[in-house]
Amino acid sequence: MSNLRLPERPGEVIDRGTPLSFTWNGKSFTGHRGDTIASALTANGVEVFARSMKYKRKRGIMTADHWDPNLFVQVGDEPNVRAGSRRLEAGMQVSAQNVWPNLNFDVGTANQVVGRFLSSGFYYKTFMRPKWFWHNVYQRVLRKFAPGGRIHWETSTHGAYDKRYAHPDVLVAGGGPAGMAAAVSAAEADAKVMLVEHEPELGGHLRWGDADDLAALAELRSAVDAHPNIEVLLDSTVTGRYDHNWVAVMQRSHDIAPERLVKARVGSLVVAPGLIERPYVFSGNDTPGVMLSGAARRLINLWAVKPGSKAVVLSANPEGDAVIADLEAAGVEIVAALDARAGDDIAEVKGSGRVSKVVLGDGRTVDADLVVTATGWTAPTSLLNMAGDRPVYDPSAARYFPNQVPDNVLATGGITGNGSTAELAAHGTATGTLAANRALRLRHARRAAASRARSPEGPRPEVLEDTRTPLARVPHPECYLSSGANAKKGMVDYSEDVAAKDLVQAAGEGFDSIELMKRYTTVTMGPTQGKLETVNAAAVLAKARQMEMVDIGTTVWRPPYAPISLGALAGRIFEPVRRSALQDWHDAHGAAPLLAGQWVRPDHYGDPMGEALNVRENVGIIDVTPLGKLDLRGPDVTKLLELVYVNKWQKLDIGRVRYGTMVAEDGVVSDDGVTGRLGEDHYLMTTTSSGAGAVWEMLEDYLQTYRPEWDVHVTAVTGGLTSINVAGPKSRELLLRLVDGVDLSPEAFPYFNVRRGTVAGVEDCIIWRIGFTGELSYEVHVPSGHALHVWEALLANGEDLGIKPFGVESQRILRLEKGHYIVGQDTDGLTKAPSAGLGGLVKLDKPDTLGLPELKAAYERTDLPVLVAVQPDDPQLVPTEADQIVDGDSNRILGRITSSRMSPTLGRSVCLGQVDPSLAAAGTSVTILLVDGRRTTGTVQEHHAHVDPEGVRQNV
Amino acid sequence: MIVVPCPNCGPRNSSDLRPCGEITSRPDPATASLSEWRTYLYLRENPAGWVTETWYCRSGCRRYFTIERNTATNEIRDSEVS
Known part of the structure; x- marks a missing residue:
């Protein structure tokens, strides 16, 4: 391969002392530190980087930056890397993507011949029918042609992405002359500034400019570097601007992550992206060797790479004129210097794989291997659009200009007009000062409004008027x-x-x-x-x-x-997983982890059926800490309970526990749990595990906004108390060995009561006698610091009783055997109270309760679904949860299975389901449509409970 | 994501809070007709302009408070604890 590296250039960014070896499609090459992948390949004579998406045309360098449309490559296991901006690293394995079978021969080039079939709307028109053809033929073949690199799921090594939050007063998007000047002046006005530059270095177009540009760049850069108020993010892109100046920045090549998403709340956003050079539309304008003036200047001046040997240049602006000097300095012969302002033109470029001939506008044909165009600029107004602007086209300057933006978004630099470096910097300076003023006024106002949180510092800055002199709009032909x-x-x-x-x-x-x-x-x-x-x-x-x-x-x-x-x-x-004080023990004892909402819980310890059976026969313990626990204190707690539960709460003696269901204001079942009275004005409420947060917020809502006069204080103690359910016929015998200060006899401590006492030496434990499992059981709430001691004491003291820990899966089996429904599992967002089988629990004669009018209306209806227990007629068949219950003849949906398990106690499958009222009577046979399309039948049971419907076991 | 000024905690990202919507007045459930109740449940003014709405400072002081917000521009006026 040829070596196209030039002698040293004054502004070059490569470190010639540090050669870096890499491979391209398996062949070894050398580049330098500071090269991009594309510049290193070009220096080695590589001309074709990719095949185009549809026609598989050979493509080369076009813009030599992040926007280059043809430079997507695979780097190791990372697909779609932009070779135009990704810095070269030693050992990179770079390969072309979107080629089949390889870059030089691609069967897809046939598409060029049949190109007319791939014209606009081809996909819409062609791949519509027959329908089955899509899956079986089109999709498989098209995949071969699909653009994009290969994803390596197994070996991906670039996965450590990160996020950061930032709160700069002023964020400057774009580190060219105007952006740098804006950052410096904003910082001098005491604003905290974040300066974000797309490229790996500050400077914008000055970087590939002449000696004056380089001198100005050095001065601006040292001013930026010198200011402690400026944080510079290089190789980073401001990707979005949202309401209240919420700005997203993608920071690449950061020390700790290949990409980091910076979410910034910004006082003022300064938009200074400069201009993006526009390609020229002519036949053959995608042939390798056709590039924009910016690409040629970058290759020559940044990376000292000679972009070709014989060039045709079409220029419509001073930047295009400047490229001629650069090309000549690089030893490129200028075959034709065309001036678009004088009517010169390029008619067509010919060549396969590289430019060979250029047909000029006057009909002449010349030999060349390089075509450089400089036909105009696109103003990347994206961030302004996102702030509500609709930029307006100015035909005299042949580009769009900003129109109207909010006060906290300010545009500067080339996007707003033309100017010398000094003029651009002056506009940037004025913009930075204005941006700082508005940001500091906002900071002051926000602090003043939140004076209880933080006092503002000093007086609010006075309003600074916008006296900026707009940059000129230099005429430019429409090319x-x-x-x-x-x-x-x-x-x-x-x-x-x-x-x-x-x-x-x-x-x-x-x-x-x-x-x-x-x-x-x-x-x-x-x-x-x-x-x-x-x-x-x-x-x-x-x-x-x-x-x-x-x-x-x-x-x-x-x-x-x-x-x-x-x-x-x-x-x-940034969302921690919650772990109970016992989770380390569960992990160490073989528990299968279950992610449930915010919590990780033990699903089982290897044998969920056996663990469930052990609860029926002996005694088991389960960690139910995620159960929501709210400590309620104050003289008006009863009023609150009356409001939020469907049942009555006035006559709950101290030491008693009551079950309650909550409905929302629309009558839909929202949560359930038990609440016990611990003292005169002291209650403990439990909620479902998943509903703990929502119930807490709901209680606060009604206490703060609806009945602020009620004297109730709510404290969430879910994590502070570790909850252990001790369940099974031998649970009392076990607790008798460990509990002090509580009479555990059935007469003194009957079902649905609560006591406080000492467990395994730990004082102030709360013990409820309740039972989700249907067995004699006690729920012990232990101050979390002592939870592990109590848990281990229970296991040690219950060894001879056959104690085993059990997990969430066993608990689900046990509760389903007992017919207890779970809110959100056996009910959904439409389930009104009558459909949850609450029966007489709901009291409609209360003066005020959530959703009361809806409850009254619901109880007058006869068409609401009914929660029933169903047993499949094939006892070994366990329907899948959410299987439909259908009319056997018409297939009309009449309900669904909401819970299903194999019952180890009964040795048969058991279910709960929501069914149409016509199917609710005990003994009704229902048809269940299984996921595989088969049907089976089941029988509606008299009670929800499949096991011990009389409740004998829990009442002993 | 907008900034919501909590009177206690200062300006916070809206993701730190829970929006509770326009202020509504809860009819007396003992006497309200079903139609009045459903108006309370579901019907909102939803103007393209200024609205008084409740927010809950779920990650901070856990207070419900109201702000005036322009739904067209997201401009926010004073906030106060309810």
Whole structure:
């Protein structure tokens, strides 16, 4: 391979002392630290990087930056890496993607021949029918052609993504001259500044400029570096701006993660992204060797790479003129220097795999291997669009300009106009000062409004008027589409392979609004997200419709500004998993972990059926800490209980426990649990595990907003008390060995009572006699610091009684045998109280209770589903939960199985289900539709409880 | 994500709080007709403009408070503890 590295350039960013070895499609190459993958490959003579998406055309460097549409490569196990911006690292294994079988020979090139079949709407028109063909044929074949690299699920090594929250007063998006100047002036005005630059270095276009540019850059950079108020994020992209200046920043190549999502709450957002160079539409404009002036200047000046040997340059602006000097300095022969302002043009480029001939606008054909165009600029107004702006097209400058933005978003730099480096910096300076003023005024106002939280520092800054002198709008020709006869073959969207003719065709088919055309042709929908294509697409449409650009409009730029990897969005989740004080013990004793809401719990210890049976026969203990526990104190607790439960609570003696169900204001069952009275004005409420937070918030809601005069204090003690249920016929015998200060005899401590006492030497334990399992059982709430001691004491003292721990699965089996329903499992978001089998529990004669009018209405209805116990007629068949209960003849859905298990006690399957009232009578045979399509029958039972419906076992 | 000013905890991300919607007045459940009750349950003004709404500071002081918010612009006026 040839070596195209140039002698040292004044602004080069490569470290020639540090060579880095890497491979490209298996071959070894060397680059330097500071190279991008693309610059290193180009320096080694690589010209073709990829195949295009649809037509599989060979593609090379176009922009040599993050937006390059053709430089997506696979790096090791990481797909879709942007070679234009990813820095080279030693040992990288880089390969082309989207090629089959390889880069030089791709069977998909046949698509070029049959290209007319792949024109606009091809997919919509072709892959519609027959329907089965999609799964069996189209999908499989198309997968081979699908763009994108390979995901390696098993070996992925780039998975440690991270997140961060930040609160800068001013965030500057873009580190060019205006952005740097804005950051410095904002920092000097005492604002905390975050300066975010897309590229790995500050400077913007100054970096590949002339000696004056480099001098100005050095000065601005040292001012940024010197200011302690400025945090600089390099190789980072501001990807979105949301309400109240909530700004997302994607920080790449961070020390601790390949990508980090920074969520910033920003006082003022300064938008200074500069301008993005626009490609020119002519036939062959995607041939390798055709590149934008910025790409040529970057290759030569940043990485000292010679981009070709014989160049045709088409320039419509001073930057295009400057590239000629750079090319000449790099030893590139200028075959033709065309001036678009004087009417010069490129008609067509020919060449396969590399430019070979260029047909000029005047009909001459010249030999060249490099075509450089500088035909205009796109203002990346995305962040302004996200702040509500609809930029306006100015035909005299041939680009869009900001229109109206909120006060806390300020635009500066090239996006707002043209100027010398000094003028751009001056505008940035004024913008930074203004941004700081508005941010500091906001900070002051926020602190003043929350004076109880934090006092503002000093007086509020005075309003600073916006006296900025706008940057000039230098005239620029409208250079979009070549005058060549074949110009419409030119690509508009390189990443989606959409040519100008496709847009013309779409317009002809009636998709003649820019938004419709975008969706129909997929133009601007590729990884470059319109940065290169949007304005050209509008121009082609304007021409096709013979309209003015300003009347065509643009597509709306929405977040993200640049694609974000899903890993970064998932990132680190700042949500702790809750663990009871006993979870370490469970882990150490073989418990299968169950993630339930916020909690990790023991599902079982290896034998859920055996553990359940042991509860029926001996005694078992289960950690039920996630059970919501709310300590209620005050003289008005009874009023609160009357309000939130469907049943009555006035006459609950101290030491008694009552079961209650809660419904929401719409009459739908929302939670249930038991509440016990511990003292005169002291109660302990339990809720379901998943409903603990919601019930707490609901209680606070009614206490704060509805009955603020009630004197009740609610304290959540869910984690403070570790809850251990001791269940089984031998539970009393076990507790007798460990409990002090409580008479455990059935007469002194009957069912549904609560006592406080000492367990295994631990004082102030609360012991309830209740039973979800249907056995004699005690629920012991232990101060969590002593929970492990009590748990181990129970196990040690129960050894001769056959004690075994059991988990959530065994508890579910036991409660289903006993017919206890679970809110959210046997009920859903439509289940009103009568459908939960609450019967006489609900009291409709109360003056006030949640959802009372709905409850009254519900109890007058006869068509509501009914909760019933069902036993399949085949005792060994366990229907799946959510299997439908259907009418045997018509297949009409009449209900569903809500819970099902094999009962170890009965040796048969048992279920709960919601059924139509016509099926609710005991003895009714129901048809159950199984997931595999088979049907089976079951019989509705008289009681919900399959085991011990009389409740003898729990009342001993 | 908007910033909601909690009177106790200061400005917080809205994800720290729970929006409870427009202020409603709960009819007397003993006497309310079903239709009045369902108006309370489901019907809101939902204006494109200023609305007084309740928020719950679920990650901070655990107080319910009201703010005035412009639903069209998300501009927020004073907040007060209910």
